[in-house]
Amino acid sequence: MQGFVGRRFASLALLSLGLSGSVPRDAFASADPASKRAAPLPVAVLGKVSLAKLKSSEPTEIKAGLDDARASAKGGLAAVPLIVDLLRKGLPYPLTVAALDALGDIESERASATVAWFVRHRSVEVRRSAVRALAHTGGALAVGALRLALSDGDPRVRGFAAAGLGSLRAKDAVGDLFVALDHRVNEAAVSIGQLCAPSECEALEGRLGRVPFDVVSSGLDPILFRPSGEVSDDAKVKLVGRLRELGTGETNRFLREAVGRWPKTGSARVRQVLEQAVLATTGSPTNSPHEAGGGVSP
Amino acid sequence: MRGWRAVAVLWLTSVGCGGGPFAAGSFSTNWSDDGGRSIEILRQRIGSSRPAPGSDVAVGVTSHLDALVGIPLGEGTPWTFQHPLSSRPVVTSNVVVAAGSGELFALDAATGKRLWARPTGGLAIRGAGDDGSVTVVTLSSPQGKDSTLLAVARNGTVVLRVETDQDLGTPAAFANFAFVPWGNQYVSALDLSSGVEVARVVLREKTSRAWTTAGALYFGEMGLFRFDEHIQAASHNQATHVGLPARELPGTPRLFPTSGERIEPASGAPDKIRLYARPTAATEPLAFEDDRFYATYFRLVMGFTAGKGALAWVHTHPNDVIGGAAAIGALVLCDADGKITVLSAKTGGEMSQRSFDGPLAACVVQADGFTPSGTASDQGPLAAQLAKAIENRDLDLATAQRLLLRELATLKDDDATRTLLEVVSDPRTSPAVLGDARAALAGRRSGSRFMISALERHYDFLKDVLAPPPVGPIAQALAAMNETGAAPLLASHLLDPADTDEDVKQAAVALVTLGGAAEVPALEQFFGMYRDAPDDDADIADAVASAGQALLEHGGAPGRAVVDLALANPLTNAAAKAKLQAIVGALDAQKGEGR
Numbered sequence: 001m002q003g004f005v006g007r008r009f010a011s012l013a014l015l016s017l018g019l020s021g022s023v024p025r026d027a028f029a030s031a032d033p034a035s036k037r038a039a040p041l042p043v044a045v046l047g048k049v050s051l052a053k054l055k056s057s058e059p060t061e062i063k064a065g066l067d068d069a070r071a072s073a074k075g076g077l078a079a080v081p082l083i084v085d086l087l088r089k090g091l092p093y094p095l096t097v098a099a100l101d102a103l104g105d106i107e108s109e110r111a112s113a114t115v116a117w118f119v120r121h122r123s124v125e126v127r128r129s130a131v132r133a134l135a136h137t138g139g140a141l142a143v144g145a146l147r148l149a150l151s152d153g154d155p156r157v158r159g160f161a162a163a164g165l166g167s168l169r170a171k172d173a174v175g176d177l178f179v180a181l182d183h184r185v186n187e188a189a190v191s192i193g194q195l196c197a198p199s200e201c202e203a204l205e206g207r208l209g210r211v212p213f214d215v216v217s218s219g220l221d222p223i224l225f226r227p228s229g230e231v232s233d234d235a236k237v238k239l240v241g242r243l244r245e246l247g248t249g250e251t252n253r254f255l256r257e258a259v260g261r262w263p264k265t266g267s268a269r270v271r272q273v274l275e276q277a278v279l280a281t282t283g284s285p286t287n288s289p290h291e292a293g294g295g296v297s298p
Numbered sequence: 299m300r301g302w303r304a305v306a307v308l309w310l311t312s313v314g315c316g317g318g319p320f321a322a323g324s325f326s327t328n329w330s331d332d333g334g335r336s337i338e339i340l341r342q343r344i345g346s347s348r349p350a351p352g353s354d355v356a357v358g359v360t361s362h363l364d365a366l367v368g369i370p371l372g373e374g375t376p377w378t379f380q381h382p383l384s385s386r387p388v389v390t391s392n393v394v395v396a397a398g399s400g401e402l403f404a405l406d407a408a409t410g411k412r413l414w415a416r417p418t419g420g421l422a423i424r425g426a427g428d429d430g431s432v433t434v435v436t437l438s439s440p441q442g443k444d445s446t447l448l449a450v451a452r453n454g455t456v457v458l459r460v461e462t463d464q465d466l467g468t469p470a471a472f473a474n475f476a477f478v479p480w481g482n483q484y485v486s487a488l489d490l491s492s493g494v495e496v497a498r499v500v501l502r503e504k505t506s507r508a509w510t511t512a513g514a515l516y517f518g519e520m521g522l523f524r525f526d527e528h529i530q531a532a533s534h535n536q537a538t539h540v541g542l543p544a545r546e547l548p549g550t551p552r553l554f555p556t557s558g559e560r561i562e563p564a565s566g567a568p569d570k571i572r573l574y575a576r577p578t579a580a581t582e583p584l585a586f587e588d589d590r591f592y593a594t595y596f597r598l599v600m601g602f603t604a605g606k607g608a609l610a611w612v613h614t615h616p617n618d619v620i621g622g623a624a625a626i627g628a629l630v631l632c633d634a635d636g637k638i639t640v641l642s643a644k645t646g647g648e649m650s651q652r653s654f655d656g657p658l659a660a661c662v663v664q665a666d667g668f669t670p671s672g673t674a675s676d677q678g679p680l681a682a683q684l685a686k687a688i689e690n691r692d693l694d695l696a697t698a699q700r701l702l703l704r705e706l707a708t709l710k711d712d713d714a715t716r717t718l719l720e721v722v723s724d725p726r727t728s729p730a731v732l733g734d735a736r737a738a739l740a741g742r743r744s745g746s747r748f749m750i751s752a753l754e755r756h757y758d759f760l761k762d763v764l765a766p767p768p769v770g771p772i773a774q775a776l777a778a779m780n781e782t783g784a785a786p787l788l789a790s791h792l793l794d795p796a797d798t799d800e801d802v803k804q805a806a807v808a809l810v811t812l813g814g815a816a817e818v819p820a821l822e823q824f825f826g827m828y829r830d831a832p833d834d835d836a837d838i839a840d841a842v843a844s845a846g847q848a849l850l851e852h853g854g855a856p857g858r859a860v861v862d863l864a865l866a867n868p869l870t871n872a873a874a875k876a877k878l879q880a881i882v883g884a885l886d887a888q889k890g891e892g893r
Binding site: 093 | 759793829832838863864868
């Protein structure tokens with residue numbers, strides 16, 4: 001789980017700050033973003049005392065209420081209207097960030113419209129929080145706001161937005177994600193890998209050699225591990241063949257990591273092709289010229 | 299002082315060839331105004347004789363100061379004369395006078411052939427004039443005090459020499475008389491045959507130069523006095539005179555160097571910041587030819603109407619202009635790269651170009667009878683010419699660019715607004731002029747369609763739109779024009795984080811005037827998002843106050859409720875709250891009076 005991605009895509013993994021676990025490491029993870037999270041915690045419903053804090057005019061009380069709501073995660077559903085009201089009436093910036101974080105953790109789509117406001121906030125910290133939250137609140141409004149955020153002036157906002165679109169399974173946004181990838185929003189590669197239709201997956205593969213290997217492969221990894229119903233074994237075999245043809249040390253490491261993580265219940269044919277590709281690329285040169293500087297760690 | 303005099307005396311005794319009359323008593327300050335009697339007698343003596351046209355030529359000093367190069371402006375072939383140079387050459391009539399290696403020499407301006415040479419005696423050239431047969435030269439000591447006037451015939455014979463402790467200016471020669479300005483107000487006429495000062499005129503404007511051009515003799519420095527039937531009334535300030543209209547010009551350019559200024563062989567900033575103008579023909583009432591005068595400022599060249607001083611055109615040259623002359627229907631420019639460019643007086647369009655072999659250290663142009671041929675290139679509208687000049691990022695040009703921006707702002711047509719928008723939005727625009735450009739844009743009262751169109755643009759990383767439009771100045775202008783149709787776009791910029799705080803503030807201010815019910819949601823959103831903005835964010839606090847005011851104007855009772863709630867909330871930005879309280883107070887008072 002932590003091997004290939006954990007070590008080699010450390011920088012890309014940062015994009016999932018606040019989305020931890022949202023990039024499907026599990027080959028057959030459910031399409032439901034909520035179910036992709038780590039072991040579900042028992043829902044603790046937010047109490048009246050905490051709700052009352054959210055009605056206070058004291059910043060410290062409000063902050064405490066927001067912390068309570070955040071800790072309750074989905075159990076804080078009752079707090080959503082109160083937090084939304086606070087945000088619409090106006091909060092100091094630090095409390096705005098806390099409110100957005102709380103709404104993200106509560107994961108209620110009802111909050112998306114208000115959270116989407118803050119994707120256009122002048123404070124970059126507020127925008128980052130809003131984009132992270134939208135990846136959890138979901139819904140069409142969230143997707144629309146995240147697509148807008150791909151054009152933000154801040155690279156981290158763009159990265160969070162790209163990752164969030166993958167997390168929300170926003171297949172309509174794949175075109176935007178390709179534009180983003182071509183504008184060096186590297187986080188878009190993972191989302192493309194999660195969402196792409198066959199022709200789109202091939203378009204991502206086509207970036208091999210043009211875009212640094214670690215960026216493209218961060219998107220190829222989810223393609224390999226997506227269910228056969230989404231990406232056929234033929235397509236996966238073709239992808240592995242393409243990687244094998246690259247014949248670099250990087251592809252060898254990538255393929256080895258994939259074999260290591262290949263599920264026992266996964267396609268035996270694909271596993272076999274992966275294993276053959278590992279053998280074929282063993283002893284390959286470290287980097288091809290266009291991959292130099294790609295951030296590959298030994 | 300004593301040293302240079304000793305050398306000069308030695309030089310004077312060595313002039314040989316029969317020497318020449320040593321005139322004494324000239325330039326005496328013990329002189330009473332004769333009411334123009336002597337100069338009028340002289341004028342009548344000269345009669346209808348007119349100065350012959352001088353050679354039309356550009357003379358350059360090579361970059362190593364070791365040669366003069368000449369290019370005739372009309373017919374003729376370029377020439378080169380190798381000689382070290384210690385002075386800027388002077389082109390007068392059909393000779394070029396220069397000095398170097400202790401030698402004063404004259405060349406035929408058309409061919410570059412040496413006419414004569416003499417030792418300088420350590421003196422420096424101040425100016426020269428020529429009437430086609432005799433060259434008069436004024437020289438000064440190294441200290442710049444005391445002057446010598448020398449008249450040299452074509453064969454090198456010194457026909458006159460005068461030493462004086464007066465500060466002599468640039469002389470002219472005409473009809474066998476030397477006309478010598480001095481003391482910044484007098485012009486003495488010396489008979490070149492006898493050396494006697496036969497006439498003197500006192501002028502009521504600073505005068506350090508005499509010269510012939512366009513078939514007449516002129517005196518002046520700031521403006522031009524013509525030697526005609528009115529010169530006798532000069533002391534009563536009734537001589538025929540023409541001057542440049544008073545107007546702002548970049549770098550305070552001058553028509554001529556000031557008296558006593560030592561002119562180095564290589565050009566400097568004063569040569570790049572110059573005025574050029576040419577008087578009309580002697581047979582016409584005195585005015586400036588083509589109703590034009592011209593100003594250069596490094597690589598910018600501007601043509602102005604001579605009557606009112608209005609900007610007629612702007613030419614952006616590839617490099618610095620170091621010399622030039624106004625001709626009939628044209629301005630002839632000489633640049634540091636060694637190119638001679640002829641611009642149309644009327645439009646500033648390029649008519650022709652010639653080139654020296656290489657870059658020049660200095661360049662002097664004389665265009666007396668030169669009339670250019672050829673069609674001028676299309677310069678486009680003045681607004682486009684101004685845009686080209688202003689968008690140049692050369693920081694040397696900032697002073698002129700600011701002036702040109704003001705000129706652009708005075709143009710009332712829509713195109714000027716479009717040009718200002720381009721200037722403000724262009725990343726090539728010098729930061730030194732950007733503030734002025736934004737102010738000029740804010741002051742526009744035309745071209746709103748271009749402004750509204752510009753507001754449709756937002757920062758968009760994926761579409762490579764990496765700069766927002768100048769929302770603030772646009773908002774100010776549109777509000778002044780009461781362009782309510784711009785309100786939705788202004789509201790969209792209220793919520794654009796890529797816009798500057800100042801721009802957002804101005805958008806909010808404009809929405810008070812231009813907004814309506816349709817903008818209330820955006821105003822509420824903005825108000826909610828920034829009501830608690832940090833206290834150090836002054837522009838945003840102002841924007842919040844304006845958004846609140848707009849909500850009061852356009853939001854009805856719910857809008858008032860939003861504002862009242864903010865006023866009651868202790869977390870509301872203090873500055874915004876104070877302004878809102880004042881606005882609400884005034885509004886309530888107004889309503890009270892209405893009742």
